[in-house]
Amino acid sequence: MAAVEISGKRARMFRVTHIANVPWILENGLHCKSSAIVDPGFERIGNLELIQKRASRNIPIEPQGTLSDYIPFYFTPYSMMMYNIKTGYGEIRHVPNKDLVLLVTSIHHIEKRGLDFVFTDRHAYLKTAQFFNSSANLNEIDWELLQSRDFQRDPDDPAKTDRYQAEALVHQQMTMQDLLGIVCYTKNEMGTLMQHVADSGLDTKVVARPGWYF
Template structure:
């Protein structure tokens, strides 16, 4: 199920609330600090951490802070997705049918001339290494990502950090910077497909229950 998570594919994933679908189809994905961000956008996840990312500087070009970038993970089964499903640590719980998983790849983003960097672990951590060269994708822990195991381990304390490696696209991901969107059920797939068809975009819509907790 996770065998496709490997360096040569370079797939990246962003989870988005279903209510944001019309915005994404009309405008793509915007960074929190970008001029095109919409105040009506429904945020999910740890809002405190989202705010604190605005003070975490990015040490490589094009610089700025994390909130100048649209973040993706290298797996759909991220700790963030688990926390949203479970409501861990006070995070608002969301049903799987309320969550869309947008998919792109490092290589597709580059082909679309998007300015992209990536990290070897959660980008907010001061120990995170930032890269621009796709040859450094070998610094991603692909084995851990395929294992779906992000439990804390005192013998390997970096595992959960490295499992949360990020791809960061500067400012804006236009719709053609995305390859597809995954949903949890056939009923949602049919609904999302109607929106995609109306928008006139070739974005693929697939039901991927194994990408959800």
């Protein structure tokens, strides 16, 4: 099992999506919810109600807008969203690990590439969320909590699960060059994804990391 270093030094970012969405992403890149560029066959895996609510959450710092103007990532592959998708918890549809991929980049990589971004110290939809737009503020993230993979509710620390859901938000759109790679569950999916990458003429890195899944 490959251990994941979750730290401000690396500041990696992880976005989960359905494997069926990858061919379109390879051809078109990633686009925010408010974009006019939309995958007509997009396979949704998240909570639709929360996705819609995010359109009303304003970003208080540059480049401003609302959460719908950003592509959201978490700072851990072991996100509560990933767990809920795997288990089918609440209103979220169960999806097996083999059908889930992680799109991976980092704050340092997107900053170097000149992308506009913000990040939060907790779930971005919350009124208590603090927003930042520079890697100089990465110490505001609770990296120790993220590294522990512990998102059990704690009556002595009621904001714990909120901090575990700290978000990195990239403004409007991303190209495949803005990603560091794609992670999948097993080598079976890796073969399929590598063929998609080859068909698109890109050199995107694809790796199987079963240890990055619940």
